[in-house]
Amino acid sequence: MNNQSGPQAGTFDRHQRDQYLAFGFVPQLPDGDALSLLSAWSRLPRRSRRAVSESGLVREGVRALKAAFEECASTAESRGDQVVFLSGGLDSRVILGALLEFYRPAEILAATFGAPGEQDFDFAAKVARAADVRHEVLESFSADWTTQGLVDSVLAREVPLPYPFGQRYLSYRLHQKIGVHNTFWDGLGGDAVSGAHIPGRDEHWTWEAAVSRFLNMHLLAHADQYTSPGFRPEASMPAAPFVSDSLLSYPDQLDFAVRQTRYINTRYMLGYSVRTPFLSRPWLDFMLSVPVGYRYEQRLYMTIQRQAYPRLFKLPTTTFDGGGVPASPLLRKVLVVQRRALRKTERMGWPSRPGGKPHSGANNAIRGSHRHRTDIRELILKNLDDLANRGVVTGLESDAIAQAMVERRISDTRISVLLGLELNLKAVDRLTKMGPEASR
Template sequence: MNTTLRNESDVSAFLSYRYLPGKLELSERVVKAAHSDPTRGSRVELIERGADALRKTISTIVAECSNDVRHVVPLSGGLDSRNILAAILDNVPRERILGITFGIPGTFDWELGARVARAAGVDHRHIDVRPGEFDWSRERLISSAEDCGWPTKLFRNMDSLKGGFEQHELTENCVYWHGFLGGVVSGGRLPDTESETWERAQNVFVGDNYYFPDLAAPGYDPKEHVADEPALPRDVLNYDEQLDIGLRQRYYIGPDLFGRDEMAMPFHREPFLSFMLNLPREYRVDDPIYPEIGERVAPELYQVPTENTWGLSPDAPKTRVRMRIIRDMIETRVLSVLGWPRPSKHASHFDWNRELRRSDPLQELVEPALVSLKRRNIVPWLSPTEMYREHRAGKGDHGGHIQMLTSLEMIVQASEP
């Protein structure tokens, strides 16, 4: 069994959090940035300085790359990817840039990622992650678990990235740009009210991250895997951010990224990291300036609709966005009643509930994995095979649970001789 899943408590944490929270760990870059001076100035000044900081950060990373490398930029319906792309365009010829979008047809990411690429004038490829379209094989998942080296949910973007690189012959001389920490430094993951005590921050963290409590063993305390004390004083880095960066980002997102020379993570580099982490809270939470920083860097790409505005332009009035949301909800309900279900426009992955009932390749992967997991008796408080039968029979939607149990079995298999 994987040595990082040492006991029932660790297995419970992995299944319920979707990753195993380890020791609270902040990177040297984050610690240094947190100790930097406060970022001060008027709103207008800060927007301009933020845009300059992002441009300088990305130009520094580009200068570290060889002149003939190909820059692969993931493009979605969000803002981070278009900010990165625009700053790269200031430093790299368009013919050496490739936009790539993971997902499924009919979603905002699928449609808007391609539109961003067209607006930027760069080549673009889609990677369809639906079973049958993508090779979700046992061998690929075990390889991903081995490469990752830490228990996290499988069937994720890094698996898609590897498959896409192979499909499009991009396995050599490429640098892959990743938005790691983008949502954090922008302030998008901060709670509305800052936690004044470590206990309060722990409770907020559990509330946000304890995703599948019914997969944990009876009596499991989710705070058991949340650090007992902070790594830094609150006046250096707020408690909520310490837990998000030091646990969720480190062990859920980070294991796929760190130690890979081909990865470029501009939001984890200077000077942008220090600039954003030390902004006054009002400019990160109450009235964030990050979108305006991005618009200053990428004005032409900000004309492309976004996921957050439901396919409308970023400056669309809130009343219009609400009307679009209501319209889409009605359309989705009607199509479902007619027997033509469609994926959520915000989906970034295939629908596990649906595909487990209709996809032969996914069933052929999952069923033997769950049989093997039951035989190991690692999760005696659960019945993986019965859960699968109930799901197939339409007696419950257990897709997310089955994904985690299948991931657990693949991780265990990866640790075997």
């Protein structure tokens, strides 16, 4: 995948702004194929549980995984490095393990952003050392946090960009540091394809129930305080499924069409050569055809990981709070459920980590840094004052927000969404001023 086109000038109208304020992204789908992210998928029907065995699926899955990477490697640029943004999670580690089978360690560059003490940052360093690959790091506050830089980072992708204040800005800076003359391997779709987001073992959902669950998972707390009167979040959702649920469950369809496409996929940088092995045909055709129960809680995927790259997956992971991937699926399930609940509370802006337990990634530290960094606080307040002066958010008063920040009556997530809205509006302003030159 090569993203060569320039940023597009356009509008960010009230309905889009309301969606952004309610979800942190704009879920309403544009015209075209809603499942375009799965364009390589052959749409094979799911197999029945009676027709498969877990041991057989593991062997088949290892072959499919390696075939997916072989397919991507055969079309990768030969120039520069093979780059993987390495965290403490699972997908980037699979990518590293596979790259080591197709390239020499000297041809591979791991890259990580964050800060010492964060699990993603620390565990990535351990994995890179174990794999004997070079490791480029960017510490969170060594980057230059300015409004102009943040707007530049939006325009380096597409408008509107979800959550430009956080890890996506560090990713932008690290891409710049590494340079365009390399191939970047991205885990887009890895979680969704392997089953991290499916709600249970049941393959049969009504469309209405799937939409209701999606809204429950993604609608931000107190959204109605910021959106226009009469705004209905459910109206942003697709009215009907895209394919039969015998091919792809309804929760999966919403995940791929809405979350992956309208939220996750927007992280792509324009002008960079990117490979997405988890969206290649061998892996999609295998994983989406197995019974849903084997994908639930990534049961099969984790067993495949341990089988394919045992040395790497014995090292600490954020998924298991510092442990490697356990051999027992039952133990994995307990730990994954606990972690998912924790991440949900953090995203909704509720207190979640008594006892000072470290966060896994950089986002929380960055978004909470206004409490102890004057420069970040001033950046946020200046932009929120600009947003209030636009008059596009009903009842928004910058002085009231500033006081709420001091008294912790507004979550860091909500602050980040309001800031993100203003940064996107500034990006639209700049594109409008640039005119036709913006898309050249």
